[in-house]
Amino acid sequence: MTTRWLTPEEQRAWRAYIAASQLLEDAIDRQLQQEAGMPHLFYSVLANLSEAPDRRLRMTDLAETLKITRSRLTYAVTRLERDGMVRREDCRWDRRSSLAVLTDAGMAVLERTAPGHVDTVRASLFDRLTPEQVGQLEEICTGIARGLQEPEAGGAAEDVPWRRRSSPCSGQPPAQS
Amino acid sequence: MTTRWLTPEEQRAWRAYIAASQLLEDAIDRQLQQEAGMPHLFYSVLANLSEAPDRRLRMTDLAETLKITRSRLTYAVTRLERDGMVRREDCRWDRRSSLAVLTDAGMAVLERTAPGHVDTVRASLFDRLTPEQVGQLEEICTGIARGLQEPEAGGAAEDVPWRRRSSPCSGQPPAQS
DNA sequence: CGATCTTGGTTCAAGTTTGAAGCAAACCTA
DNA sequence: TAGGTTTGCTTCAAACTTGAACCAAGATCG
Numbered sequence: 001m002t003t004r005w006l007t008p009e010e011q012r013a014w015r016a017y018i019a020a021s022q023l024l025e026d027a028i029d030r031q032l033q034q035e036a037g038m039p040h041l042f043y044s045v046l047a048n049l050s051e052a053p054d055r056r057l058r059m060t061d062l063a064e065t066l067k068i069t070r071s072r073l074t075y076a077v078t079r080l081e082r083d084g085m086v087r088r089e090d091c092r093w094d095r096r097s098s099l100a101v102l103t104d105a106g107m108a109v110l111e112r113t114a115p116g117h118v119d120t121v122r123a124s125l126f127d128r129l130t131p132e133q134v135g136q137l138e139e140i141c142t143g144i145a146r147g148l149q150e151p152e153a154g155g156a157a158e159d160v161p162w163r164r165r166s167s168p169c170s171g172q173p174p175a176q177s
Numbered sequence: 178m179t180t181r182w183l184t185p186e187e188q189r190a191w192r193a194y195i196a197a198s199q200l201l202e203d204a205i206d207r208q209l210q211q212e213a214g215m216p217h218l219f220y221s222v223l224a225n226l227s228e229a230p231d232r233r234l235r236m237t238d239l240a241e242t243l244k245i246t247r248s249r250l251t252y253a254v255t256r257l258e259r260d261g262m263v264r265r266e267d268c269r270w271d272r273r274s275s276l277a278v279l280t281d282a283g284m285a286v287l288e289r290t291a292p293g294h295v296d297t298v299r300a301s302l303f304d305r306l307t308p309e310q311v312g313q314l315e316e317i318c319t320g321i322a323r324g325l326q327e328p329e330a331g332g333a334a335e336d337v338p339w340r341r342r343s344s345p346c347s348g349q350p351p352a353q354s
Numbered sequence: 355c356g357a358t359c360t361t362g363g364t365t366c367a368a369g370t371t372t373g374a375a376g377c378a379a380a381c382c383t384a
Numbered sequence: 385t386a387g388g389t390t391t392g393c394t395t396c397a398a399a400c401t402t403g404a405a406c407c408a409a410g411a412t413c414g
Contacts, residue, residue, distance in 0.1 A: 003220040010303050013311045016318035018221075021198050022244040025327040033402090039370080044195075060392060067199040072371060074394060079369090096379045096392045115180040126187050128324045129317065134190045136313040139308065141193035147305045148200040210372090216400080237362060249401060251364060256399090273362045273409045 002175065013026065024124055031120040036113040042069070042076050045083060046110045049102035056101040067145075072101055201301055208297040213290040218245070219253050220294065223287045226279035228276060233278040235268065242321075273305055 008012060028040045036043060044066060049055055063073040077100050080086040085106030091097035102110075126134065183191060205217045213220060221243060227233055240250040254277050257263040262283030268274035279287075303311065 003295055004299065006298070009308070009311055009315070013315035013318070014298060014302070016315050016322060019244050020321040020325075021202075023322055025198075026244075027325055029402095035192055041370090058392085067196050067203075069372075070393060071373075071395090075370070078394095094380075094392080098393070102346055113249070118180055118182055120397095121183070121191060122181065124325055125191070125321060126183070128320050131186070133313070133317050134186050136310070137317055138186070138190035138193050139234070140235035140310050142312055143305050144197040144302060145193060148204055151321035154291075169283055206372095218400090236364095237363085247363065247401075248365085248403075252400070255364095268362095271362080271410075274361070 010054075011126075020097070027124045028117075028120060032113070032117060035116045036109060038080075041066070041072075042080060044115070045073070045076055045080060045100070046102060046106050047084065049100060049170055050107060050110055055107070056089065056099045058097045060097070062100060204301045205294075205297060209294060212293045214285060215257075218243070218249075219257060220287075220290070222250070222253050222257060222277070223279060223283050224265065224291075226286055227275060227284060232284070233266065233276045235274045235276055237274070240275060248315070257283070 002101055011019065018061045032040055032043050035133060043156060045062065048062060049066060059070060059073055059077070063070045066073065077086055077088065085103055087103050089099045089101050129137065146151055187229065202217065205268055209215060209217055209220050222239065224237060225242060226234055236247060236250055236254070240247045243250065254263055254265070258265060264278045264280050266276045266278050268276055
């Protein structure tokens with residue numbers, strides 16, 4: 001089949017998206033680097049930990065929610081650990097896993113820098129969107145994300161019982177299901 | 178003023194956006210790395226050059242349209258030059274500038290890999306959006322991009338005659354305005 | 355003109371990301 | 385329960401990005 005090129009509307013949308021995401025990520029990164037001395041991803045690590053039960057999460061689970069590779073997360077946590085914002089801890093129920101734990105110092109940094117971060121997100125993004133657009137954006141993005149995480153539709157290689165990642169118990173003993 | 182935190186809707190939108198953009202960029206990068214042996218940005222360099230008059234563009238202009246730093250572009254072009262897809266050329270009307278020129282080899286790679294790239298963009302993004310959503314996405318993104326490029330509103334530091342970047346003549350002699 | 359400022363580009367070191375290995379602890383399964 | 389597979393995580397080198405210098409060539413202005 002001959003390629004289905006992008007329509008003019010799609011082209012415009014695609015280019016606008018590329019530009020916007022580039023500029024947005026730049027703005028966020030720059031601000032966080034200034035105020036918190038770390039890139040956005042590292043901040044997100046802290047933020048996610050702060051919301052987790054007991055402020056700790058398994059590396060794999062954290063990587064999963066952040067949509068990044070384990071390797072990348074290892075690097076981030078190592079750096080954050082060196083700076084004292086995160087501590088590693090062994091999982092008691094699975095000796096392979098290790099947990100990343102947000103330290104008090106890490107929590108403090110998070111609390112100190114969160115307002116500035118939110119301000120930036122507002123100024124760059126939400127202050128420029130109508131409430132309807134916020135809804136549209138969410139709708140669009142959840143759809144895209146869902147699509148990109150699905151087990152590779154298309155081929156006939158669908159016979160594998162692609163069990164959903166089973167243990168969402170981040171550091172807790174496995175549920176009694 | 179106490180921080181205006183994100184509303185639940187905004188939170189959801191923000192997280193969905195982060196996830197989607199991460200996954201999307203990953204998918205695109207992976208595909209291009211496979212088929213073209215280069216990351217998305219490098220491909221974009223080739224693509225932009227291919228559309229430019231005479232297949233050449235000043236470094237600064239290219240960086241400007243790609244929304245990246247000149248430094249980053251220098252790296253990309255250096256690598257692409259080493260691989261023979263791009264050639265540097267001196268600008269005749271401004272001895273400071275240099276032009277990036279798409280070579281025939283570069284054009285060939287572009288033509289060979291464009292279909293696969295477009296397929297990926299379709300599969301990851303547009304096939305999952307309604308026509309209305311495509312419009313919404315463009316609207317949202319152009320707004321964001323415009324906002325993030327404006328000359329830093331807010332302060333009183335607005336007296337500078339922020340002349341818009343004046344010479345869009347990429348390698349051509351300056352217009353007779 | 356000559357001093358100064360701005361613009362266009364590169365360089366360099368430090369930081370981050372990628373992807374392929376590698377290692378060890380669970381998990382099968384015969 | 386031994387052997388093979390999967391899962392969780394790290395390591396390592398190569399690739400890429402960042403941001404602060406740096407240099408040279410235009411533009412400005414007295």
